[in-house]
Amino acid sequence: MHAAARNSRYSATVRWAHWLTVLAVAAAYLLVELGDDDEHGGTAGSAMQGHYLAGLVVLGLLLVRVIGMAIGPRPPIVPAPGHLSVLVARVTHLALYLFLLAQPIIGILSVNYAGETVTLPWSGTALPALVHADPGAREFVEELHESLGEIFYWVIGLHVVAALWHHFVKGDNTLRRML
Numbered sequence: 001m002h003a004a005a006r007n008s009r010y011s012a013t014v015r016w017a018h019w020l021t022v023l024a025v026a027a028a029y030l031l032v033e034l035g036d037d038d039e040h041g042g043t044a045g046s047a048m049q050g051h052y053l054a055g056l057v058v059l060g061l062l063l064v065r066v067i068g069m070a071i072g073p074r075p076p077i078v079p080a081p082g083h084l085s086v087l088v089a090r091v092t093h094l095a096l097y098l099f100l101l102a103q104p105i106i107g108i109l110s111v112n113y114a115g116e117t118v119t120l121p122w123s124g125t126a127l128p129a130l131v132h133a134d135p136g137a138r139e140f141v142e143e144l145h146e147s148l149g150e151i152f153y154w155v156i157g158l159h160v161v162a163a164l165w166h167h168f169v170k171g172d173n174t175l176r177r178m179l
Contacts, residue, residue, distance in 0.1 A: 028054035113138035
């Protein structure tokens with residue numbers, strides 16, 4: 001690969017972590033819907049275990065992304081966006097990263113407050129509980145997890161629309177930096 005092409009995109013690690021995060025978030029949303037559906041009988045528990053795993057993968061990939069962004073070069077957007085666009089992008093990315101951090105942790109807390117542990121699927125290994133059982137706290141944290149999950153749809157949508165707008169309307173390389 002030419003140096004110019006390499007310098008115009010994020011590192012392979014950051015790009016892979018980004019797109020695997022997309023898949024893990026999509027899986028988490030799909031699996032929680034399957035887990036909530038009582039009509040699936042025995043698959044609901046398996047779906048929720050998959051939901052837990054997807055959340056843990058999101059958390060792990062976030063760590064990879066943050067480290068990759070910290071140590072790797074950030075390719076410039078060409079042509080350079082205006083100050084307002086930069087500000088909106090930073091706020092949106094901060095919101096995305098906060099959601100990617102908070103949602104899995106809040107999900108773990110919800111399970112722990114129910115008096116259960118998050119078990120890694122197919123291994124039987126349980127993560128240590130972060131908190132003790134507390135039905136009142138569980139109800140609050142569960143509602144928070146669900147509400148943030150619904151808000152996250154909008155933040156994800158804003159991110160996708162902005163990427164497409166930059167690519168098709170502005171004609172800059174914002175999206176190509178992550179491809």
